[in-house]
Amino acid sequence: MSNQTPYRTRRPLLRFSLPVAVLLFCCSALLAAQENAECLACHNDKSLTGSKKGKPIHVFVDEQKFGGSSHAKLACIDCHTDVAGKELPHNEELAPVDCGTCHAEEQALHAKSLHGKAIARGDVLAPHCKECHGTHEIYSAKDSRSSVSPLKVPYTCGKCHQEGSPVQKQRTIHQDNIIENFSESIHGEGLLRKGLVVAPNCATCHTAHSILPHTDPASSIARKNIAKTCTKCHAEIELVHRKVIKGELWEKQAHSLPACIDCHQPHKIRKVFYDQGMADRDCLRCHENKDIKAKNDGRSLFVNVDDLNHSRHAKTACSQCHSEVNASRVRACETIQHKVDCASCHAEVGQQYQKSTHGMLLAKGDANAPNCKECHGTHRVLGKADQTSSTFATNVPALCARCHREGKKAAVRYTGDQHEIIEHYTESIHGKGLMKSGLTVTAMCTNCHTAHSVLPRSDEASSVNPKNLPQTCGKCHNGIEQQFEKSIHSKLVNNTDKPLPVCNDCHSAHTIRRADENVFKLDIMTKCGRCHEEISKTYFDTYHGKVSQLGYTKTAKCYDCHGAHDILPVTDPRSHLSHENVVGTCQKCHSGANRKFAGYLTHATHHDPKKYPILFWVFWGMTGLLIGTFTVGGIHTLLWLPRALKMKRDKKNKSRVPEEEPSGEEDPEESHEDKP
Amino acid sequence: MEPAAEQNNAKQYQRFTRLNRLLHVVMIVCFLSLASTGMTLKFAYTSWAVFLSHLFGGFESAGYIHRVAAATMIILFITHITDLVRRKRREYGTWRAMLTGPDSMVFNKKDLQDLLGNFKWFIGKGPRPDYGRWTYWEKFDYFAVFWGMMVIGSTGLMLWFPVFFTLFFPGWLINVATIIHSDEALLATGFIFTVHFFNTHFRPEKFPMDLVVFTGRMTLEEFKEDKPLEYEALVNAGELEKHMVDPYPEIVVRVIRIFGWTALAIGTSMVILIIYAMVFAYQ
Numbered sequence: 001m002s003n004q005t006p007y008r009t010r011r012p013l014l015r016f017s018l019p020v021a022v023l024l025f026c027c028s029a030l031l032a033a034q035e036n037a038e039c040l041a042c043h044n045d046k047s048l049t050g051s052k053k054g055k056p057i058h059v060f061v062d063e064q065k066f067g068g069s070s071h072a073k074l075a076c077i078d079c080h081t082d083v084a085g086k087e088l089p090h091n092e093e094l095a096p097v098d099c100g101t102c103h104a105e106e107q108a109l110h111a112k113s114l115h116g117k118a119i120a121r122g123d124v125l126a127p128h129c130k131e132c133h134g135t136h137e138i139y140s141a142k143d144s145r146s147s148v149s150p151l152k153v154p155y156t157c158g159k160c161h162q163e164g165s166p167v168q169k170q171r172t173i174h175q176d177n178i179i180e181n182f183s184e185s186i187h188g189e190g191l192l193r194k195g196l197v198v199a200p201n202c203a204t205c206h207t208a209h210s211i212l213p214h215t216d217p218a219s220s221i222a223r224k225n226i227a228k229t230c231t232k233c234h235a236e237i238e239l240v241h242r243k244v245i246k247g248e249l250w251e252k253q254a255h256s257l258p259a260c261i262d263c264h265q266p267h268k269i270r271k272v273f274y275d276q277g278m279a280d281r282d283c284l285r286c287h288e289n290k291d292i293k294a295k296n297d298g299r300s301l302f303v304n305v306d307d308l309n310h311s312r313h314a315k316t317a318c319s320q321c322h323s324e325v326n327a328s329r330v331r332a333c334e335t336i337q338h339k340v341d342c343a344s345c346h347a348e349v350g351q352q353y354q355k356s357t358h359g360m361l362l363a364k365g366d367a368n369a370p371n372c373k374e375c376h377g378t379h380r381v382l383g384k385a386d387q388t389s390s391t392f393a394t395n396v397p398a399l400c401a402r403c404h405r406e407g408k409k410a411a412v413r414y415t416g417d418q419h420e421i422i423e424h425y426t427e428s429i430h431g432k433g434l435m436k437s438g439l440t441v442t443a444m445c446t447n448c449h450t451a452h453s454v455l456p457r458s459d460e461a462s463s464v465n466p467k468n469l470p471q472t473c474g475k476c477h478n479g480i481e482q483q484f485e486k487s488i489h490s491k492l493v494n495n496t497d498k499p500l501p502v503c504n505d506c507h508s509a510h511t512i513r514r515a516d517e518n519v520f521k522l523d524i525m526t527k528c529g530r531c532h533e534e535i536s537k538t539y540f541d542t543y544h545g546k547v548s549q550l551g552y553t554k555t556a557k558c559y560d561c562h563g564a565h566d567i568l569p570v571t572d573p574r575s576h577l578s579h580e581n582v583v584g585t586c587q588k589c590h591s592g593a594n595r596k597f598a599g600y601l602t603h604a605t606h607h608d609p610k611k612y613p614i615l616f617w618v619f620w621g622m623t624g625l626l627i628g629t630f631t632v633g634g635i636h637t638l639l640w641l642p643r644a645l646k647m648k649r650d651k652k653n654k655s656r657v658p659e660e661e662p663s664g665e666e667d668p669e670e671s672h673e674d675k676p
Numbered sequence: 677m678e679p680a681a682e683q684n685n686a687k688q689y690q691r692f693t694r695l696n697r698l699l700h701v702v703m704i705v706c707f708l709s710l711a712s713t714g715m716t717l718k719f720a721y722t723s724w725a726v727f728l729s730h731l732f733g734g735f736e737s738a739g740y741i742h743r744v745a746a747a748t749m750i751i752l753f754i755t756h757i758t759d760l761v762r763r764k765r766r767e768y769g770t771w772r773a774m775l776t777g778p779d780s781m782v783f784n785k786k787d788l789q790d791l792l793g794n795f796k797w798f799i800g801k802g803p804r805p806d807y808g809r810w811t812y813w814e815k816f817d818y819f820a821v822f823w824g825m826m827v828i829g830s831t832g833l834m835l836w837f838p839v840f841f842t843l844f845f846p847g848w849l850i851n852v853a854t855i856i857h858s859d860e861a862l863l864a865t866g867f868i869f870t871v872h873f874f875n876t877h878f879r880p881e882k883f884p885m886d887l888v889v890f891t892g893r894m895t896l897e898e899f900k901e902d903k904p905l906e907y908e909a910l911v912n913a914g915e916l917e918k919h920m921v922d923p924y925p926e927i928v929v930r931v932i933r934i935f936g937w938t939a940l941a942i943g944t945s946m947v948i949l950i951i952y953a954m955v956f957a958y959q
Contacts, residue, residue, distance in 0.1 A: 543835075543854065546720035550729040554736065592839045599847025600838070606855055618852050622859035629863060633871035636813075639798035640879065647804070648880045 039076045042089065050092045066136045070143075099129045109209035125160070125167050132156050141208075148208070151191065153201035154179060181267040198233075205229050205266075221266070230260045282332065283318040307380035320345070342372045352452040355461070368409045375399055391451075393440040397425060400445045416457070424510040441476075448472055464509075467491070469502040483565040488572075501531065515564075521553040528558045538603040561585055561602065687920040688893035695759055697892045702752055703821075704939050709745040711865045711946060713738040718858050719953040746832055753825050778909065779809045781819075787812040808905040813875045817868075824864045831857035866950065869943040877940065885940060890932040891924055 042048060043061040050059040066072060077084040079097045100107030110116045110129070118126030132148055139146035147156045158179040160167040167173065175181075182188040182202070190199030205221060212219035220229045231237060286292060287303040294301055308314065319325045321340045325332040343350025353359040353372070361369035375391060382389035390399045401422040403410035411421075418424075425431040425445075433442035448464055455462035463472045470490070474481025485492050489501050506527045507513075513520040525548060529536030539545040539558070547555040559567075561577060568575040576585045586593040586600075604612055606619035692700075716729040716738055732738035760774075768774035775782045789805070791812050796802035810818075831853040834841045838850050877885040888894045900907050910916040924932075 540721070542851075543717070546717045547735045549720035550716060550726050550735055552729075552735045590839055594839075594842060596845070596847050597839055597842035599842070601848050601851045604848070604851045612851075614848065615851055615855060618855050619859070622856060622863075626859060626863045626866070629867060630871075633867060637871055637874045639795070640874075643798050643800070644880045 035075050035077060038088065039083075050094075052093065061136050069136065069138050070140050071136070071138055096128075097130075097135075103129075106209050109207075113209060113211045114213060115211055125171065127160065131159075148203070150197040150199070150201050151195065153203050154182060154188070154192065157202045175267060178267050185267060200233060204232070221261075226260050280318050283322075286331075303379055311379060311381045312383050313379070313381050340373075342376075349452050352450075356450075356452060356454045357456060358454055368403070368413070370403065393442075393444055394434055394438065396444045396446055397422060397431070397434070418509055421510050428508075428510060428512040429514045430512055443476060447475070464504075466499075466502045469504060473503045480565050487563075487565060487567045488569055489567060498531075505530075518551075518553050521557060522548060522551065525558055535603050538605040541605050542602055544602065556589060556602070560588070685923065686896070688895055688923050689899040689916075690892050690919050690921045691888055691894055691899075692892040694892070695755075697890060699752055699756055700889050701935070702748065706745040706749045706752065707865075707868070708939060708942050708946075709741050710749070711861070712942070713742040713745075714858075714861055715865070715946065715950065718862070719950070719957075722949075722953045722957045724949050725953070743836060746829070746836075749825070750829060753829075778905075781810060781815055783812070783815055783819075787815060806904040807902065808909075809903060817872050817875070820864070820867065824860065827860045828857055828864065831860070862950070865943075865946060869947040873940065873943060885933075885936050887929070887932055887936060890936060891929065893921060893923055896920075 040061060040063050043059055044063050046060045048059050049056050051057060061076075071079075079099075079101075080094055081098075081101075082095045083090045098107075107129075111120070115127050119128065134147055137145075139149075141148045141150075143149060144151065146152065159165070161173065162168065162179045163177060168176075183192055187200045190196040191201055207220050210218070210220070212222075214221045214223065216222060217224065219225065284303060284305060287301055288305060290300075290302045292301045293299065313321070319332070321342070322333065322336055323341070323344065324336040324338060329335060341350075343353075354363065358370050362371055377390060382391070384391040384393070386392060387394075389395065402408065404414075405411060405422045406420050426435060430443045433439045434444050450463050453461070453463065455465075457464045457466075459465060460467060462468065470481050470484055474484075484490055484503075488494050491500055494500055506524060507515075515521075525536060525539070525545075536558075540549055544556040548557055563576045566574075566576075568578075570577040570582075572578060573580060575581065582598045583593060583595055586598050590597060601612065601615075604615055606612065606615040609616040712728060713732060716725040716732070717735070719725045720729075729735055729738055732741060764771060764774045768777065774780060776784070786808070790807060793802060793805035794812075797804045834845075834850060834853040835857060842850065876882065876889075894902070907916070910919065923929075
């Protein structure tokens, strides 16, 4: 109803253009163009709407795009045949366009296909021609603008065949994640990432119009046809699959032989998805033998199948790792030149490893350098989540210890200051948490040093470089890291040139203790004192310092007043010792402390007359008193002693009484006293 | 000499009252406790201080001992003053009579003469002065304790109750109190364990120790020699017999001697530790 109005308003324009059209009709030999112009007179209005089965639809036709399409030379009425010869404006409800008028063959195929049958069933989700090819903007499949050009096909099919679409949800589709899997497959990678238009798209295997289920013998993906379909591109694949298919047998005995998709699953065609198939059995024919040895160095070449089958690589074929095999040889392995390169699959890890100390040593040809298998093993590669894996958290210290224990090959060439690393780690809070408490989340070697980017501390890229250490520890101790990074010790806050402390400067690297252990609490003062030398010395002149020195922790230590990770200069209002906070800080221990109490000089020394004149003079006053008293007392005593001795001698000489007992007791003492 | 006196079973002169002797014993116990616990803090940087501190059961328990001993000492001081007041009332009537009499502890002109006379005797230029009931060095020891009680006691209270004292005084006064308390204590211990020990125990005529302060008794012979003026005064007044008492039995003397030896040993070793700390380990 509403579309009546635009028609009426167009009438004057129509009346005006009609004589022009008639004129053009007379002048031109091209009947089609004439008629198309007639249609476009209305249909180039973007707001023009018509109706289809009672529902309003847009009936705008982009003249330019149509002009560039494959159908540019056709007249509108060639397709919209029911408009031909009708008076304009024509009836709004038009019959569907029948592409089969021209494309009879394709239409026939389509009619027989899954899609066509669905249309016949009246399935509203079934695609017609225009669903894939579009309407007025149809281009050749070779034209990159076409929705059926190789690069666009996955998107066009994906409109219906992606997860979450009505087709995928409501119809029985036996494959899932089709588009995702395809885009990750080697075909998808070639097509979508590398832009190789020759790489297969959906239609290459499924055909464009005769899409049929694989259960249909006529289907391009039917078991018996699959080889033919794949060999459209993989023309001489039989040569490589010699043993599997024995050449022509593949096609002749399609039911008894494996089809391509038995190994190369549909939509997931990629080497990592190979099933362990016959090729492995070929290898194992020799390598299952326990006595098999290498010709050159006599090392065992036995492969424990059980190990392999329980490993992470259970589904990986031998040839994927031992990649230089040549399947066309009887001994496929005789063409192998290089050792297994794990990085061909584990590319990212491989790059990390190459930049690590381990990797760089290996590159230099160092005999001590550990390669992948040194830590991960060979055929029995287990994930780090497997308890029996050498890379399982609780096993890692022992793994690293193989080289890093004192006396072992890595430890003997190490020149840094960390010794008995393994022993210290085991005794540390992390080691105890891991080994004794069995907390697999506890930090072990690789948590701090990383697994594959192991670098010495001096390297700026190292996870344990002072620059990166707070973040490394902060991976677990996140709250602490946040506090620390706001503190004066953080390089984010402090712009000094002097070295700033990071986690290990106070907590050590491998001997990390619980912060509530007495040893740690007492040791922290010498740790602070390494940089804050003067201030820590004066601390030991006070009661707090002396009690600490005696080995007791129940007194204020550096961090009790200054804070630990949130340490800030006393001038900072956020500091625990700022004017606002200091009384509260004292009150933590001295309940009832007031502002005057906080005036206690916690770092006072009586040796500094400028800073603490009163203390200085009190001390020297007391010392003067002390020296004076002892001088007088000392002189008095020293003068007295010889005279007293003489007096005693005189008395003894005078008396000469026969009382031997008491004098005998004193005689040796006396003569002893006489000597000086 | 005591064994001889005991053999004779002769009566002895009683120099100190039971209370005085008790006070001195308590004072020794308190003083040694205070000194040894306090020194652990003062010389916290030495290994012996760490050892002692652990021996006392930790700094808190050492502090507890220190405070109990200090409180006892204050009670002791008050007891002594009360005793003085009582004796003044009973024996002298007025303070003047008590403080200026011949048995007074207060320094007088004779003490100055005795001091000079003694120095002359030291250098062989005169006879040994005749002393009365109290020699000048005994008076000095006595007042040293008075002075020490005031200085160490008051500063000690400040350190004991810093929160209370900083209601009235600035915080830095606690630092000052620490210095005074610590250095005055060093002076007191140093003086007692060297000069006092020599003056009363280690000087040759008393060596190795004078038990009079524990027994309260001394032989008449010794009395005559040590305090001739007092002896003469008593003889002249005919009151000597009043002061003569029976000696203690052997077992009591032995217990007293063990106590005395212990105190002397502790004191002397403490001096050695202090010297070690100040000379060899000073930080």
